[in-house]
Amino acid sequence: MRLATVSTADGPLAVALLNNEAALNIAKAAKDLPGVAGEILRAGTIQAIVDRSAEALTALLEITKEANSGGHANATFDPRGSFLAPIPHPRKNVFCVGRNYAEHIAEGERAQNTKIGITDHPVYFTKPATAVVGHEGDVLLFPSVSEAIDYEVELAVVIGKAGRNIPKESAYDHVFGYTILNDITARDVQRRHGGQYFKGKGLDGSCPIGPWIVTADEIEDPHNIAIRLTVNGDMRQDGQTRDMIFDIPTLIASLSEGLTLEPGDILATGTPSGVGYAMDPPQFLKAGDTVVCDIPKIGQLKNTVRLA
Known part of the structure; x- marks a missing residue:
């Protein structure tokens, strides 16, 4: 799975890149996901996902799989020209x-x-x-x-x-x-x-x-x-x-x-x-x-x- 951070009008946003090169807005795709995993993914940052990857990755893999099969169409977009560093502001050097x-x-x-x-x-x-x-x-x-x-x-x-x-x-x-x-x-x-x-x-x-x-x-x-x-x-x-x-x-x-x-x-x-x-x-x-x-x-x- 490829995870990127892109620039949007509302600020940096974590996305998963799909097989067709579209970007999946992780936070939007997880809007109805219950539990801790949903909370993590709705934070909209790669840092949040990395912080609690044990809880987040399984749910994220399933959401990405659904998107690659045609689901979550309202949460996909073209990310070209908007990539930031994956973790734009690292906590440490x-x-x-x-x-x-x-x-x-x-x-x-x-x-x-x-x-x-x-x-x-x-x-x-x-x-x-x-x-x-x-x-x-x-x-x-x-x-x-x-x-x-x-x-x-x-x-x-x-x-x-x-x-x-x-x-x-x-x-x-x-x-x-x-x-x-x-x-x-x-x-x-x-x-x-x-x-x-x-x-x-x-x-x-x-x-x-x-x-x-x-x-x-x-x-x-x-x-x-x-x-x-x-x-x-x-x-x-x-x-x-x-x-x-x-x-x-x-x-x-x-x-x-x-x-x-x-x-x-x-x-x-x-x-x-x-x-x-x-x-x-x-x-x-x-x-x-x-x-x-x-x-x-x-x-x-x-x-x-x-x-x-």
């Missing part, structure tokens, strides 16, 4: 993982003429909620701040069950679903702040997410997925999630050590090689560029670059 693909580490070493190496433990950083934008939203350029805005396509995990000190063997029990994230990075800002990640990766518009969340049951093996990115149709990144150094169970177990993960938390899992700063010569984003992140089992996240 977005968790991210650096240096999780060997070829990306190698290209960084060549570009910087330095030894970076593979770490013994995952490298974590965060992006603020103010950086989040949705599908077809704008990646912003701030010329007075940075002249080296780069891209990084990533598979992102959406947490659906709270936990701390989560064992690797039960990590997938805590996954609600998957989406796409573009870790936009101001390389020069990153360098001048000592190489630390937060400032150079936290500018407004630097965290496109979407276009929707695919629930975990739809992806049998998240480590058998192609992951690609194009700029103006030119293929820049073309990798496979099986090449992650630290797999998803390892990342969840490690991140949750002494740190509670909560429903709706988002964890980006790293990027393959092909980033702009490692090209010869470097190729940074410029106003008017179109960036498309493509993970075939999820979809395509498209954004345009513009001056702020």
Whole structure:
């Protein structure tokens, strides 16, 4: 099942995407649904569904099945051009993982003429909620701040069950679903702040997410997925999630050590090689560029670059 948030005259609205690409207004379709599940679905947000997915998902699957068979016609509409990030305002910073693909580490070493190496433990950083934008939203350029805005396509995990000190063997029990994230990075800002990640990766518009969340049951093996990115149709990144150094169970177990993960938390899992700063010569984003992140089992996240 694919769950998205779209913009409407009444504000953001959670929808389920049907087989014919129409959007099902979940809150409207659940208007007569009794019990706790009905209350959750009528809240009209993906966060509410993720918060109590055990109660909500079974009812939502049934409603979606009915809609795909022709039911709930008064609750369906064309969602094109109105996608927001699936969780438009995350409660917490977005968790991210650096240096999780060997070829990306190698290209960084060549570009910087330095030894970076593979770490013994995952490298974590965060992006603020103010950086989040949705599908077809704008990646912003701030010329007075940075002249080296780069891209990084990533598979992102959406947490659906709270936990701390989560064992690797039960990590997938805590996954609600998957989406796409573009870790936009101001390389020069990153360098001048000592190489630390937060400032150079936290500018407004630097965290496109979407276009929707695919629930975990739809992806049998998240480590058998192609992951690609194009700029103006030119293929820049073309990798496979099986090449992650630290797999998803390892990342969840490690991140949750002494740190509670909560429903709706988002964890980006790293990027393959092909980033702009490692090209010869470097190729940074410029106003008017179109960036498309493509993970075939999820979809395509498209954004345009513009001056702020």
